[in-house]
Amino acid sequence: RIPESPLQCNQTLCTLYNTYGRWGDRKDCYALNATYPTTEEELRAAVSFAVKHNLKAKVVTRFSHSMPKLACPDQAVQSSFFISTEHYNLQIQIDTANAVVTVDAGVSLRQLIDAVEVAGFSLVVSPYWEGITIGGLISTGAHGSSWWGKGGSVHDHVVGLSIVVPASKSEGYAKILRLDEQNPLFNAAKVSLGVLGAISKVTLRVEPRFKRSITYNFTTDVGLEDLYADHAKKYEFADITWYPSQHTAIYRYDSRVPLNTSGNAVFDFIGFQDNPTLIPESVRASETLFERTRSTHGKCLTAAATLAYRKLTANGLKNDGMFFSGYPVIGYQGKMQASGSCLNSPLLHTSCPWDPRIKGLFFFETTPILPASLFRDFVLDVKKLRDLNPKSFCGADNYKANEALTPRLNQDIWEELEQMAFFKYGAKPHWGKNRNIAFLGVDKKFPNYNKFIEAKQQLDPQNVFSSNWSDEILFGKELEKSDGCALEGLCICSEHRHCSPQNNYYCSQGLVYKDAWVCRYSTTVPPS
Ligand SMILES: Cc1cc2nc3c(=O)[nH]c(=O)nc-3n(C[C@H](O)[C@H](O)[C@H](O)COP(=O)(O)OP(=O)(O)OC[C@H]3O[C@@H](n4cnc5c(N)ncnc54)[C@H](O)[C@@H]3O)c2cc1C
């Protein structure tokens, strides 16, 4: 089933959803109406209209795949509107002489990859998920996995960018800036979090088309903390998936190979496959049952089964495009990095596992970005917490309850890991995949942060593209603490009421990271 548009308008207002159907705070976000530019001039006219009428605007995309409410305008509906790039995806210009490609910001990652591959080029890095737009993915610093060359973040392969920003009346209230690495505003405009203006064009470097050879090694996680650096140095697209509760690490041995190497495989990542709705619905049903019955045993069975299935199906690698038949799996770059077959199925009984129209998966993501030098100590701390009670790690990562204020089994473990990463190890938060507490103090984590704020004040002095939501995330402000706020990652508990005393969840100290404050289940009330 093709996912529904995340932007639903009726005659009175427009509502923006994210891909999961509900934002982290479970509150909807609205605006007066939406405009759908198809050309750069129409995009400029949209920004000009907002500035002239002193409105708030947010650029939204056809996917809305970020989790933080960056794209949500202020809730004063009558003074905000959405600029959707859903139909701003017509231009893809490949400059073969200079090996660069320039695209409209609303072009999807899959559209771009297919266009450059057919022209004999490859995009070197990209996220694993293809259901995102080029404008949206660079705006949050989205990435693939590589320590080679310019690294795994897509915006580091961007060599030019045009952005529509507010302007004076004499300039027609909006103007287009053409930026490249010579311009001091370039870095801010690339990862602009949607708060500097409306990106219209993005120019990325591409390379002559190549193939990939991928082999997964499902093995023990012993020594992981001493192996990750060499792994990343040895394999251009290396990654590691770690299941602490199963004491298993999955090393991906992944390198480019020449175009004439035989193989026409497809990476149809298991988590994004176009599966019958029945599968995510039954997974969700068992997760919810184990949550309700507080069955750690059940959660661990699910974790073991998931791992076994990933091993059996090689994570979705298909040697002939249909089935997995053995390693190495070799295929074109355009088919081996990004996937998302659940986006394109016309069938009614299949969908993406998180499609809000089914009773499927509902989860949050926590994405800390640690300096490579600290990662070893972080892994050792995680192992220390795991060794205290390995079963408490089963499925503790990202289950999200359907109803608000519902505590989760062993959520204290996940909260301790989250706080350990962001506050003990100072990890930077991924702008597209975190809960609000991940952004606490974020303005002190980037040496050039004040330069970004200066760029914002220079380009958008009226804060047309800002909202209380994006300011909250941008300035890492401590949010007001309400009952149960810690259950949704909207605060760090400091009183029992921030957890769920009525369900025996009390604000307690971390077990390994003593400065963590987490909501732990206890049949006796700990001192507050
Ligand atoms: C299932 C899933 C898998 C994912 N996998 C990965 C992954 O492998 N790697 C990774 O790094 N991330 C991943 N993500 C996160 C995702 O890549 C980012 O959140 C990305 O920013 C979403 O892109 P989008 O086009 O949906 O933009 P949106 O989420 O709609 O917008 C993001 C921000 O960009 C702004 N924006 C969008 N377009 C423009 C424009 N033209 N001009 C100015 N501002 C604009 C919006 O206002 C908003 O502030 C995943 C997310 C999901 C849900």
Ligand SMILES: O=C1O[C@H]([C@@H](O)CO)C(O)=C1O
């Ligand atoms: O949901 C996601 O899938 C990818 C990656 O985990 C796939 O291995 C990613 O970065 C997400 O946020």
